Amino acid sequence: MTTTLASESVTQPPAPEPPSLELASYGDRVFRWILTLGAVSIPVLLGFLVYELWVGARLAIAKFGLEFVTTSTWDPVAEQFGAFPLIFGTLVSSVVALVIAVPLSLGVAIYLTEFAPKSVRQPVAFLISLLAAIPSVVYGLWGIFVLIPILRTGAFPFLRDAFGFLPLFQGPIYGPSMLSAGIILAIMVMPYIMSVSREVLLAVPDTQREAALALGATRWEAVITAVLPYARSGVIGAVILGLGRALGETMAVTMLIGNRHEIAASLFAPGYTMAAAIANEFSEAVGDMHLSALAYVAFLLFVVTVLVNAAARLLIWRVARGSGVGSKAL
Amino acid sequence: MSATMKPKISFVTTPRATLAPRPPSAQPAERGAPAVDVRRFSFAYGERRVLRNLEFSIERKAVTAIIGPSGCGKSTFLRSINRLNDLIAATTHEGDILVEGRSVYAQGTDLVALRQRVGMVFQRPNPFPKSVFDNVAYGPGLNRLVPKRDLPDLVERCLRQAALWDEVKDRLEEPATGLSGGQQQRLCIARALGNQPELLLMDEPCSALDPIATQRVEELLFELKREYTIVIVTHNMQQAARVSDFTGFFDRGELVEFDDTERIFTSPAHERTEAYITGRFG
Numbered sequence A: 001m002t003t004t005l006a007s008e009s010v011t012q013p014p015a016p017e018p019p020s021l022e023l024a025s026y027g028d029r030v031f032r033w034i035l036t037l038g039a040v041s042i043p044v045l046l047g048f049l050v051y052e053l054w055v056g057a058r059l060a061i062a063k064f065g066l067e068f069v070t071t072s073t074w075d076p077v078a079e080q081f082g083a084f085p086l087i088f089g090t091l092v093s094s095v096v097a098l099v100i101a102v103p104l105s106l107g108v109a110i111y112l113t114e115f116a117p118k119s120v121r122q123p124v125a126f127l128i129s130l131l132a133a134i135p136s137v138v139y140g141l142w143g144i145f146v147l148i149p150i151l152r153t154g155a156f157p158f159l160r161d162a163f164g165f166l167p168l169f170q171g172p173i174y175g176p177s178m179l180s181a182g183i184i185l186a187i188m189v190m191p192y193i194m195s196v197s198r199e200v201l202l203a204v205p206d207t208q209r210e211a212a213l214a215l216g217a218t219r220w221e222a223v224i225t226a227v228l229p230y231a232r233s234g235v236i237g238a239v240i241l242g243l244g245r246a247l248g249e250t251m252a253v254t255m256l257i258g259n260r261h262e263i264a265a266s267l268f269a270p271g272y273t274m275a276a277a278i279a280n281e282f283s284e285a286v287g288d289m290h291l292s293a294l295a296y297v298a299f300l301l302f303v304v305t306v307l308v309n310a311a312a313r314l315l316i317w318r319v320a321r322g323s324g325v326g327s328k329a330l
Numbered sequence B: 001m002s003a004t005m006k007p008k009i010s011f012v013t014t015p016r017a018t019l020a021p022r023p024p025s026a027q028p029a030e031r032g033a034p035a036v037d038v039r040r041f042s043f044a045y046g047e048r049r050v051l052r053n054l055e056f057s058i059e060r061k062a063v064t065a066i067i068g069p070s071g072c073g074k075s076t077f078l079r080s081i082n083r084l085n086d087l088i089a090a091t092t093h094e095g096d097i098l099v100e101g102r103s104v105y106a107q108g109t110d111l112v113a114l115r116q117r118v119g120m121v122f123q124r125p126n127p128f129p130k131s132v133f134d135n136v137a138y139g140p141g142l143n144r145l146v147p148k149r150d151l152p153d154l155v156e157r158c159l160r161q162a163a164l165w166d167e168v169k170d171r172l173e174e175p176a177t178g179l180s181g182g183q184q185q186r187l188c189i190a191r192a193l194g195n196q197p198e199l200l201l202m203d204e205p206c207s208a209l210d211p212i213a214t215q216r217v218e219e220l221l222f223e224l225k226r227e228y229t230i231v232i233v234t235h236n237m238q239q240a241a242r243v244s245d246f247t248g249f250f251d252r253g254e255l256v257e258f259d260d261t262e263r264i265f266t267s268p269a270h271e272r273t274e275a276y277i278t279g280r281f282g
């Protein structure tokens, strides 16, 4: 019996597995090539993009050099350009947005994962993430027709009365301003920060919460001392995602920020951002130098975004030591 | 076999009296009274009754093992003592449990104080992703048990009691997650000791550990029971027989038998107990 089995297996032609394995490995190879191509094409595209911006900006770079970054004149007629107000506006509006959005979205995420009744969690999280699907021009319109009237007649005068001793809240109130843009940006980045932090908090194992509670922590203490520290690198990742959105957001900002190439200490004053300036002026740019200056701005926007992200990522690495949720994913 | 169970390491255990003084209300009840008194205690997750009418006492400064087939309610019982089950919605209970003479389920029980007095070690090591030091200092810091400047001393004492000091004394500031599984579990024990508890609950503390790490934890129990009352859940009969002074056998949420460990393992009174410990079911 055993001998026949043995001889059978010897005389049998190779089982169907080897060829199928061959095929699979062939398929694997093709698949790998496609993936590699995809992976390589992204840095190549990026390089191409930077190169194109550089070429477009060459005229302005040659004329203004690095002074472009530090000067504030923006005079297309005299062909004098300086982007400092744009860089300033981009950074300030994004910082204002984060200052408002981070505590709010983190608070909502904590409430939804740790405290809300089970029946509320999913629907609310879904509704908030729906906010991310609204086109930014709609936010802009809503900002002009609803938000700005409220801010101009209510919130801004109140802020000026209460905190007028700070330079941030002084001067005339127009409506369109750095603060209005920051607030609309905050509303726009909240869904991102909230959703990602919520996912990160959900990924914190219950054993961490139980460890804290069993040591005599209250629910809040468990969140503050155990859950958030465990999730910290993931939460920072969520904030960076929001920051990335805020830096590049164009439409809603340009509708609310006032579009003035100026720098002011007051958040009530109008300003401008790099993205908004490019979008507004590109189609009606007069002359090659104006166009080139805008390309230079685009190049700078790219650099600023990369720098901010790199700095933030460095922060994650430093914070992530000891590891927790999300440190690997980032 | 029994020779290997003798602790090989000389532990430097600090007498309890040198720990920070307790407020008078936290003094343990008079000697001889049980550390834990379970009074006709029943527990249910929603409609599902998991513990039925438990009635027994757990002796102070001894190791009490809870054994029983999977799903019989051992973990639920442990988590009823420090009320960790409160987190789960729609649970109900009847009866009461007294820890050192004080009701766990009475109206107005201070959960924070209860959980400070009742330490817990979980099935899987769950250190916080903080430094070794901060893990042990977590409880006393949170509950403000000692002044901040005394924390290093307390941390050292707890790590020594958990037989971990020699291994981590040079890496107190390193993340606890870098320790081995067995070290992490002993760190979790040290963390529980940091709260200066009266009672230590351990839910299958060795089930995720290798045999050598398991042995170290078992050796530790011999030292710890001089100062603490220990309740340990285990699915390992040999472990229960080795480490415990008393054993309770749970089946389907009932306490079938509770007695000296020796009696349970040599001449159990109930047939179900015998069937379980001889491996005929469960």
Ligand SMILES: Nc1ncnc2c1ncn2[C@@H]1O[C@H](COP(=O)(O)OP(=O)(O)O)[C@@H](O)[C@H]1O
Pocket: B045, B048, B050, B068, B069, B070, B071, B072, B073, B074, B075, B076, B077, B088
């Ligand atoms: N959170 C819960 N919700 C509902 N049922 C639970 C929950 N936890 C445990 N149970 C049930 O209670 C019973 C006892 O569980 P457990 O105490 O974990 O048993 P053991 O630790 O003895 O294995 C099991 O049947 C289990 O399915």
Ligand SMILES: [Mg+2]
Pocket: B074, B075, B076, B203
């Ligand atoms: Mg269990």
